[in-house]
Amino acid sequence: MNNKYLSFLKEIRSFIPEERIYTDEVRRLAWGTDAGFYRMIPEIVIRSDSEKEISRVLALAKSSHLPVTFRAAGTSLSGQAISDSILVVAGKHWEKYEILDEGKKIRLQPGIVGQRVNELLKPYGRKFAPDPASVKSAMVGGIVMNNASGMNCGTHANSDKMLLSAKIILADGTILDTGDEESKKRFAQENPHFLQRVEELRDQVRNNKELCERIRYKYAIKNVTGLNILPFVRQDDPFDIITHLMVGSEGTLAFLAEVTMNTEYDFPCKASAMLYFKEIKEACRAVVAMKKLINPEGQWIVKGAELLDKKSLASVNDKTGENLTAILAETKASSAEELRWNIRQIESCLQGFETFQPVHFTDKPEEYSKYWAIRSGIFPSVGGTRKSGTTCLIEDVAFHIEDLPEATADLQALIARHGYEDACIYGHALEGNYHFIINQSFSSAEEVRRYESLMNDVKGLVVDKYDGSLKAEHGTGRNMAPFVRYEWGDEAFAVMKAVKELFDPDNLLNPGVIFNDDPECHIKNFKPLPLTHPLIDRCIECGFCEVNCLTCGFSLSSRQRIVIRREIARLKHTGEDNARLEQLEKGYRYLGNETCAGDGLCSLSCPMHINTGDLTHVIRQLSLPKGSLGYRAGDFAANHFAGIKNGLRPVLTLADTAHALLGTTAMSAITKEMHSLLHVPLWTPAMPKAYRVPKNLEKSQPEVKEKVVYFPSCIN
Ligand SMILES: Cc1cc2nc3c(=O)[nH]c(=O)nc-3n(C[C@H](O)[C@H](O)[C@H](O)COP(=O)(O)OP(=O)(O)OC[C@H]3O[C@@H](n4cnc5c(N)ncnc54)[C@H](O)[C@@H]3O)c2cc1C
Ligand code: SF4
Ligand code: SF4
Structure with a gap:
């Protein structure tokens, strides 16, 4: 650790207790790991617990010129929740909430898990609208800051649409609550130039008709490439613009200390159908037609349509779907009668399409939950069967709905051309948003080039041919940072840059994320995934087990135990740094081994059903051989x-x-x-x-x- 960090450390120790500051090898590596495929090890990890504390940390980091990255649950996939400098974790101590207006609104701190928000809202018949597939683990801070979304929220109910106000802490430590008149007044008095610059940027965008149109067009579909510049078009008030600029900013503009958001009505009646098609284009045409179905209140009748290509169906051994494409369609309603009406509309619409089997919607949870189990089984199946030592990568792109049939077929052909035999395409077809999973090795220069070449072609297809989004849900991170300007063009990119300069003039908040001058940053700093033990080798480091792990936040979590075991295995194998190996082994003894309860609760939320407790039992057995004194x-x-x-x-x-x-x-x-x-x-x-x-x-x-x-x- 260099002197700058040492003196920063000395200062923060005066106001943060030692047990919330980590500088040891084990916990720096453990907390520095997120679900993505990049690796950076922070110098200092701080488990923060209050606004005042964050404000002081940021002011100090600014005066010491040290970069800071924030982290919630660490389930990000694009390399945006990692740092080689200071990592500030805002999870466990940030779980306060207030239900407002009979559940129609909710005030939340950033460390509450999305699913917990749904549980809080359930008695009011409401739900938290942003719905990433990781909602059982991801936290509000990460969901809003990634503008994460899923099957139902689309672009109409994402964080940008649901957000009402935010309490933020700026890079210099200033606290601004855009939901509080006093706070806004104070900010306006103390920072007139900041507000003036926001207004200037707003007017600059609005006076450029072509740019306004481009912004509206790009955000008509899911898009999280770059900073969110839609607020300059949608919001007038500079404080509202500031609030909404936070969405999708991936911790590059400010710390998010609290949000107040609208919630969504939770329809009590649901029905789903698994529709099989011989041709992928026909399946997409059916989705395009279903998207046009509107009820008398002007609402979409079909609330979700998930595409599963033939490889996806094969990965979960769906015999019916052999060599077919499936669309898992869902409709929701306030009453059983309305639900039946919805189903009739969809059935009549689908008469114009050639389905492999007759269309059959079911409203029985025991039946439709089987369909959804197929859908949610794809990722663990592909990840679980990947070759050892490879990484399971999920990309997420989006096309405009009218382009869907052609674009989907093109994407399928492109991935096949690059020789990714087991790659699957699946996702939210109703939103034109697809994920494709590939099992990629980064162990040789050739494999890295293969990935680079795939990404270049994806860029060509998504941007040049269809003007779609290179990232629809998972955030720009380091993964898409080199392509932001390419996707958006110079004018829009200049606006994004101007926003960054205004909020973070010294580039200290999550540098390298969203904006990165290195055109190869997406193919650097890969996370090694060495073979370690058959009990854990399938782990994809998603972090879903952490919500259940008894020792998460106390010593290490289940994911963190795996991360450390992997690094120990790698260092043993390479002999690269024996001193570090020794420190990891020593640190693991208490943090990893002795404090693991061995109860296996972590396996309950693991998509791969990995029980880290089993690994602990093995390690303990090895250290206490039969016949030994212990x-x-x-x-x-x-x-x-x-x-x-x-x-x-x-x-x-x-x-x-x-x-x-x-x-x-x-x-x-x-x-x-x-x-x-x-x-x-x-x-x-x-x-x-x-x-x-x-x-x-x-x-x-x-x-x-x-x-x-x-x-x-x-x-x-
Ligand atoms: C298996 C799997 C499936 C997934 N499915 C989806 C999906 O369907 N849709 C989707 O959108 N994403 C998905 N993701 C990605 C990820 O889970 C989500 O984007 C999620 O919202 C991230 O939340 P988090 O709490 O883990 O945030 P983190 O990963 O900890 O952080 C996310 C970003 O927000 C910043 N940040 C966190 N807290 C704060 C704060 N308080 N203030 C300022 N900045 C902050 C971080 O610096 C980082 O840039 C998936 C991930 C996995 C592993
Ligand atoms: S053990 Fe399972 S849940 Fe935990 S990080 Fe690994 S794959 Fe994810
Ligand atoms: S077995 Fe160990 S790793 Fe798994 S939940 Fe229990 S304490 Fe956590």
């Missing part, structure tokens, strides 16, 4: 548990008495010392008192056949 001690304890338990009671009583006499501070200091010198278990104030179930209570329990084993806390 093994024999454990064996003895297991076979004499009642006696051991009784023996432990006096120890706990002694600890409790000592705590009462010495107080928490002295007791912590003494036991910490004993722990490091004698390796006795570490005492914490949360340690339970010895407890014995009263005999009369034991006897008063009725005899029951079924027994329940209740673990009141983590069994570790």
Whole structure:
């Protein structure tokens, strides 16, 4: 760590407690890893917990000229939540919310997981509109800052459309709440030039008719390439423009401390149909026709239409779909009667198309959930069967709906031409938005060139031929940064640059993301994925397991354990840096191994069903071979548990008495010392008192056949 970082560290230690600052090898690598295929290791990781703290960190970073990157759940795919400088994590301590106006609006801090917001809104019959497939893990900060979207929200209900106001912290530490008149007044008084520049940019865009049209055209479909410049066309008030510029800015303009958003009505009645077509173009033509169906209230009748190409269907062993293309269509309504009416409209529309089987919509959850399981099984299936050591890449592009049939067929042919045999195309056809998954190795220069050549051709197809979006949902990151100007053209790019210069004149907020002067930044800093252990080799580092991992935020999460094991395996294999290897191995002992509860809860939300606890068991077995002293001690304890338990009671009583006499501070200091010198278990104030179930209570329990084993806390 150089002197600049050392003095920054010294300063932040004066107002951030040590346990929320990480500088060790293990946690820098662990927190520096996101779901994308790039790797950067931060110098310092800060687990932030308040606006005031962030404001001070940013002001200090500015005066020290040090770059800062923010992170929520770290599920980003394009290399935008990683840093080689300071990484500020805003997850766990940022989960406050306020439900407003009977659930029609909601105020949220950035660390709340999207699915949790849906649970909060459910009693009001409302939902959080942005719906990325990662919504069970992704957090509000990441969802808004990536302008993440999914199957239903399209462009009509994405973060840009639902956002009402935002509390932001600018690069110099200034806090602005665009939902608070006082805050706006203060900001206007103290920063008149900032607002003036926003108005100048607005007028410059509006006076250029051609540019306005281009902006409207580009955002008629999903687009997250570059900064979001739609606010200059849609919003008049400079504070509203500032608010909406945040959407999709990937942490390059400011820190997002709070948002107030509209919510969406959650239709109670749903029906889906899996429609099979012999030709992919015919399937797309059917989607184009379905998109035109409108009900008397002017709303779309078809709420979702997911395309699954033949490779996608093969990946999930869909026998019906062999060599076919499927469209999984969904309609929603307020009542059963309205739902039936919707289905009749769609059936009548589809009569003009050649479907492989008769059209059949089902409103039975047990039936349609099978269709959706096929859809959500594609990614884990492709990722799970990839060759070891390759990365499972998901790209996401969008075309205008009228171009869909031709563009889809072209995209399929292009990927095949590049020899990606197992690549699948699937996604939100109703929005013209496709994902394609490829299993890519970056282990040789030849493979890197192959990927580069694919991306160049994708650029040619999406931009030159169809004027579509190179990134529709997943953010520009480092992956598309070299192509922003190419996709948007000079004028629009200049506006984006001017916004960046206004908000972040020193280029300290997430530098290299969205704007990057290196034309090859998308083929650098690849994350190594070495073979490590068959139990975890399929891991794609998506981070979906972290919501369930008991130790996420305490020591390491399940994903982070895998990341460290991989790096240990790589360093052992290459012999590249033995000192670092030693530090990782040493650090992993407590953070990775000893604190893992081995319960396997992480596997519940893992698309690959990986149980990191199993890996922990293997590591523990290896470190305690049969016959060793530790093994024999454990064996003895297991076979004499009642006696051991009784023996432990006096120890706990002694600890409790000592705590009462010495107080928490002295007791912590003494036991910490004993722990490091004698390796006795570490005492914490949360340690339970010895407890014995009263005999009369034991006897008063009725005899029951079924027994329940209740673990009141983590069994570790
Ligand atoms: C399997 C899989 C499926 C996915 N499916 C989708 C999908 O369907 N649609 C989609 O859009 N995306 C998808 N993603 C990508 C990703 O999950 C989403 O974009 C998600 O919204 C990112 O949220 P996060 O909380 O993980 O944010 P992070 O990855 O932590 O951060 C995202 C960006 O926001 C910035 N940021 C985070 N918090 C703040 C803050 N408080 N202030 C300022 N900047 C901040 C970060 O610097 C970063 O640039 C998928 C990812 C995976 C792994
Ligand atoms: S263990 Fe599973 S959920 Fe966790 S990062 Fe790996 S693939 Fe994703
Ligand atoms: S087994 Fe370990 S990694 Fe998995 S949830 Fe439990 S503590 Fe986390």
